[in-house]
Amino acid sequence: MTDPAPEAARPYMAALADELTKAGVVRSPGWAEAFATVPRHVFVPKWYEQETNDKGITVWRRRQAGATEDDLAAVYRDTTLVTALDPDTAQRVDESAWTGIPTSSSTLPSLMAGMLEELSVEDGHRVLEVGTGTGYNAALLCARLGDRAVHSVDIDPELVRTAERRLSKIGYAPQLASADGQTGYPGGGPFDRIIATCSVPSIPQAWIEQTKSGSVIHTDIALGIEGGLVRLTTDKDHQARGMFTRTTGRFMAARTDARVYPHPNHAPAAPEAGKRPTPVTAADIRTHYPFRLLLAFHLPGAKLVYHRDDAGALSLQLQQSDGSWARAPLAGQDVGVVTYGGPLDLWQQVEAAWTWWNDTSRPTQDRFEYVREPDGRASVCHTTDGRRWDLAPTA
Numbered sequence: 001m002t003d004p005a006p007e008a009a010r011p012y013m014a015a016l017a018d019e020l021t022k023a024g025v026v027r028s029p030g031w032a033e034a035f036a037t038v039p040r041h042v043f044v045p046k047w048y049e050q051e052t053n054d055k056g057i058t059v060w061r062r063r064q065a066g067a068t069e070d071d072l073a074a075v076y077r078d079t080t081l082v083t084a085l086d087p088d089t090a091q092r093v094d095e096s097a098w099t100g101i102p103t104s105s106s107t108l109p110s111l112m113a114g115m116l117e118e119l120s121v122e123d124g125h126r127v128l129e130v131g132t133g134t135g136y137n138a139a140l141l142c143a144r145l146g147d148r149a150v151h152s153v154d155i156d157p158e159l160v161r162t163a164e165r166r167l168s169k170i171g172y173a174p175q176l177a178s179a180d181g182q183t184g185y186p187g188g189g190p191f192d193r194i195i196a197t198c199s200v201p202s203i204p205q206a207w208i209e210q211t212k213s214g215s216v217i218h219t220d221i222a223l224g225i226e227g228g229l230v231r232l233t234t235d236k237d238h239q240a241r242g243m244f245t246r247t248t249g250r251f252m253a254a255r256t257d258a259r260v261y262p263h264p265n266h267a268p269a270a271p272e273a274g275k276r277p278t279p280v281t282a283a284d285i286r287t288h289y290p291f292r293l294l295l296a297f298h299l300p301g302a303k304l305v306y307h308r309d310d311a312g313a314l315s316l317q318l319q320q321s322d323g324s325w326a327r328a329p330l331a332g333q334d335v336g337v338v339t340y341g342g343p344l345d346l347w348q349q350v351e352a353a354w355t356w357w358n359d360t361s362r363p364t365q366d367r368f369e370y371v372r373e374p375d376g377r378a379s380v381c382h383t384t385d386g387r388r389w390d391l392a393p394t395a
């Protein structure tokens with residue numbers, strides 16, 4: 001098989017719609033029909049699958065939807081499919097495999113379905129999608145709302161051109177543009193809904209200007225240590241507020257240049273200052289997503305990374321731009337011991353957050369409200385006890 005016929009894919013499309021409905025992620029007939037109607041393989045004719053090759057190196061192996069029946073079925077599984085690798089980091093290791101950092105993907109269908117349902121679209125709504133990528137999500141929006149209502153923007157002009165071609169192949173011609181979606185859609189709104197499939201560090205001013213009172217903005221907010229999906233409603237005074245959603249999922253960060261990909265930037269670490277026992281382990285942080293999110297409120301600007309020591313032992317390390325760091329091992333006899341350095345006692349903040357989180361019955365992310373003020377300041381509030389964290393201003 002090279003270019004699968006539409007009939008060949010139809011049973012897989014129907015099965016995916018069915019699977020998402022049975023899982024309770026798709027809850028309305030409109031979205032069930034959209035998933036059963038839009039052929040994902042047209043938007044993802046090839047993708048990269050992660051595997052460890054015979055030399056023990058983790059590589060991205062290219063697969064093609066038309067190669068075999070199995071490959072066609074794979075496109076309709078509920079998985080994220082990586083579709084582009086950063087050309088600066090991608091290195092070919094054999095005829096069909098590369099190493100490198102992913103820069104575009106077709107999002108996990110269940111995550112997309114969850115976000116689309118939470119967007120609560122109605123007939124007649126004008127929608128902006130930020131992060132066109134393959135165009136699959138834009139096609140789902142076209143299927144649900146009609147292509148005249150749909151606008152989609154991606155920073156990468158090549159992706160936009162390809163998405164446009166694929167959308168037109170199945171009869172859709174939404175408004176597409178290549179631009180930094182953090183500046184909204186060229187030419188402006190107003191939009192009833194904005195959905196972003198890349199993360200932003202804060203809600204851009206342009207999104208507020210291109211929505212109206214009662215519009216919904218659904219995006220991933222990246223807050224350093226962790227981030228999450230928020231569903232915000234705008235009001236007539238240009239305030240946007242709403243909860244972190246029950247649906248969890250993270251997206252690649254919005255970049256400001258199509259050819260420049262954000263690479264982790266590690267501040268030089270201060271010398272080791274000591275070790276001490278701690279009640280909070282690396283596993284506690286790794287296991288509990290809501291706790292990591294809480295840590296992001298507590299420690300604005302901090303990053304959470306994996307650290308491997310000379311003997312190969314893996315730790316979770318918190319670090320700040322002033323060189324402060326604190327790390328706890330993921331395994332071994334020193335679990336329960338924190339090692340640290342630098343001017344700030346980062347782990348003391350971790351312990352304070354852990355105590356509060358446990359004392360307040362371990363609230364999940366959907367107990368926290370994100371508020372963006374008209375002047376751009378943002379805060380998070382715990383809805384049960386009213387505790388508030390001001391978030392650091394971001395660019």
Ligand SMILES: C[S@@+](CC[C@H](N)C(=O)[O-])C[C@H]1O[C@@H](n2cnc3c(N)ncnc32)[C@H](O)[C@@H]1O
Pocket residue numbers: 103104105106107130131132133134135136137138153154155156159179180181182197198251252253254255256
């Ligand atoms: C996870 S992919 C989007 C998936 C897409 N919605 C789909 O259905 O295939 C994230 C996309 O965001 C795009 N992106 C990154 N920074 C951006 C920005 N500042 N403005 C618009 N798009 C951006 C990337 O080029 C990438 O295509």
